[in-house]
Amino acid sequence: MSRKAKKSEWTVDTLKEYVEAMGIACHAHTDDRFDSMEEATNRALHSAEKATDKTERLADLRAETQDRLAEATKAQQNEWRASLSDMTSTYVPRGEWDTAHKVMAEKLNTLERRHEADLASVRSNLSESKGKGIGQSSVVIWIFLGLTALISIIAVILDLSVPH
Numbered sequence: 519m520s521r522k523a524k525k526s527e528w529t530v531d532t533l534k535e536y537v538e539a540m541g542i543a544c545h546a547h548t549d550d551r552f553d554s555m556e557e558a559t560n561r562a563l564h565s566a567e568k569a570t571d572k573t574e575r576l577a578d579l580r581a582e583t584q585d586r587l588a589e590a591t592k593a594q595q596n597e598w599r600a601s602l603s604d605m606t607s608t609y610v611p612r613g614e615w616d617t618a619h620k621v622m623a624e625k626l627n628t629l630e631r632r633h634e635a636d637l638a639s640v641r642s643n644l645s646e647s648k649g650k651g652i653g654q655s656s657v658v659i660w661i662f663l664g665l666t667a668l669i670s671i672i673a674v675i676l677d678l679s680v681p682h
Contacts, residue, residue, distance in 0.1 A: 622678055629670045636663050 610618075640659050 618678060622674065625674050625677070629667075629674070632670075633663075633667060636666065 640656070640663065643656060643659065
């Protein structure tokens with residue numbers, strides 16, 4: 519079993535060249551990896567910047583919309599408050615209305631009774647004239663009754679329109 523020793527082709531110089539070539543290849547490979555990582559990082563940063571810009575624009579738009587809605591709501595609330603203020607200043611309170619209505623009803627009842635009494639008086643005067651026709655005194659009574667009714671109605675209206 520004799521073995522012949524194989525002669526190696528490696529020398530110190532070839533080993534040096536091989537190691538340098540491997541170093542250069544490793545260096546080139548590392549540079550390629552760093553370049554691709556740098557490119558990917560730049561793309562990611564650019565995308566993040568675009569997303570941030572878009573988010574900021576949307577946030578500004580949302581804030582403007584909320585401001586407009588808040589102003590519209592405030593205007594509606596002010597309009598509602600003004601309506602309530604108008605209502606409270608122009609409407610008559612229930613107690614005051616009840617009192618005024620009771621007084622007006624009493625005055626109308628009094629006028630009605632007075633009118634019925636005057637009408638009964640006129641009828642009795644007419645029946646006493648026994649068909650002789652309406653004389654001057656009857657016309658005067660009718661005019662007097664008409665004026666009395668007109669003055670009574672005006673008095674009631676003035677009494678109701680003047681605040682107490």
